[in-house]
Amino acid sequence: MSVLFEPVRIGNFEVRNRFVRSATYFALSDIDGFIGQASVDLIRTLAENDVGLIMTGYAYILKSGQSFPDMNGIQDDDHISGYQKMTKAVHDAGGRVVMQIAHCGIASETAARTGGDYMAVSVVDGSPDAPDYGVKPREMNDEDIEKIIEAFGQAARRVQEAGFDGVQIHGAHGYLVSQFLSPRSNQREDKWGGSLENRMRFVIEVAGSIKKQVDQDFPVMIKLGVRDYVKEGPRLTIEEGAEVARAVEKEGVCFIEISNGFQDNTNRKALLSVTKPEKEAVFLPSARDIRASTTVPLSLVGGMRSLPVMEDIIKSGAADCISICRPLIREPGLIKRWREGDTRPADCMKRMGGNLWPAAS
Ligand SMILES: Cc1cc2nc3c(=O)[nH]c(=O)nc-3n(C[C@H](O)[C@H](O)[C@H](O)COP(=O)(O)O)c2cc1C
Known part of the structure; x- marks a missing residue:
């Protein structure tokens, strides 16, 4: 059996395989x-x-932090019961x-x-x-x-009350945590x-505020932008990102x-043009750096489409899990397909203008 279908322990629970569906905005919520x-x-x-x-998908913790009008919210207790239906459905399906x-x-x-309270770091x-929003x-x-x-x-307290297995801080992609880190x-004084x-x-x-509100063993996680992928100007370096990873681990992030x-644009293009195996795993070098400075389980996201590439990442020890987003939008049944033996790469490739390469053995 592929290492990708071996269970893994994260925080206080076991996951049945190494596949993580990386956070994906649903565009399905109402304005609140x-x-x-x-x-x-x-x-x-x-x-x-x-x-x-x-x-x-990401959920805003305060109205002042809402990007899209149809983004999920978790800004007050009225949201808890809706999410309880979601967590029950997943648990009933063994997820x-x-x-x-x-x-x-x-x-x-x-x-x-x-006309909300629009703020910047x-x-x-x-x-x-x-x-530019005018x-x-x-x-x-x-x-x-x-x-x-x-x-x-x-918000994390509500997440626990809604029955989720854990909470993940969005610490990447230029949102508020990234805005503070970079x-x-x-440019505050x-x-x-x-200083870092x-x-x-x-x-x-x-992380500390979340830990105070949830049970001691409730898993607190982070999706961390471990470096800015920009060629010019001030940026968060991977050395700094590794220090942040170490620090959040010390704070109890699991x-x-x-x-x-x-x-x-160069990095954006790299993520958008994953047309062959050599172009997959855009952030793999960063994963190796973070692995060297942390001990908690890691997942890698960004452009992975084929099983041999994913297996090599796990076997090399660079990460414990593989996170994917776009392939699961196109093909929600992808992981089942792979488990049942159809090991062709994610169909997502075709839309990127690439060719499907031969199936993995
Ligand atoms: C439609 C869409 C919605 C996304 N929503 C989120 C989100 O809510 N939170 C987040 O951290 N990343 C979000 N992402 C980024 C993905 O989780 C992922 O990091 C990125 O797409 C790279 O992985 P992939 O190559 O497997 O798609 C989104 C990406 C897409 C395409």
Whole structure:
């Protein structure tokens, strides 16, 4: 049997195989973030098709952190009962499900466009990473930051009450945690900016706030942008990312999913043009660096499409799990197909303009 179908222990639970469905925004919620039956069915289908661990789409913890209008929300207790239907459906199908929670900071488009409290870590004029929603954000003050940290804790408490197997902090892709970590977006001169110790204070306090609100053994995870994939200007380096990974592990985070922070067009293109095995696993070198500085189980995300590539990653020890997103949008039954012996690569390739290569043995 392939190593990919061997169980793995994460925090206080076992996962039936090494496949993680990386967090994927559903675009199915109402304007206040409430999910409905379609979201439950989407996640149930993945569990019924053998996905080991499912990360939900990102959910905002405060209205000020909402990007898309149809993004999931977990900003108050009224959301708990809706998610209880989702966790039951997954558990009935033998799966595991973790909610990803987020604040989008300067990328909070809905907050910006609907007259909400639109905030940034720093207001950086002319920043290539700052979106233009027609309004300027205001810089967060200490009180705002403390409120957001507390809201992460309260959201995690709701996640546990809803029956999820764990909670994942969205710490990647240029959202608020990334915005604090990266010197591209964080130009503060107070205790939240400047040195790495200051830039990572926010994520450490978020992890601490969550740990205070959930049971001691409730799994707290992070999807971490371990470096900015940009060629120019200030950036979060992999050495810094490795220090952040070490620090969150010390804070009690039990599972790290390795991804990018900010990215430029070259990196975006690398993720979009995965047309052959050599182009898969875009962040593999970063995974090796994080492995060298941490002890918790790791998952790698970013462009993996074929079983031999994934097996090699696990066997090499670079990661314990393989996270995939787009292949499961196109083919929700992919993991079951692979388990049942049809080992052709993810169909996702075809849409990328690539050719399918011969099946793995
Ligand atoms: C439609 C779509 C929605 C996504 N939503 C999220 C999300 O909610 N949270 C997150 O961390 N990443 C999100 N991502 C990024 C993916 O989880 C993943 O990191 C990225 O697509 C690379 O993996 P892949 O090559 O397997 O698709 C999303 C990606 C896509 C294509």
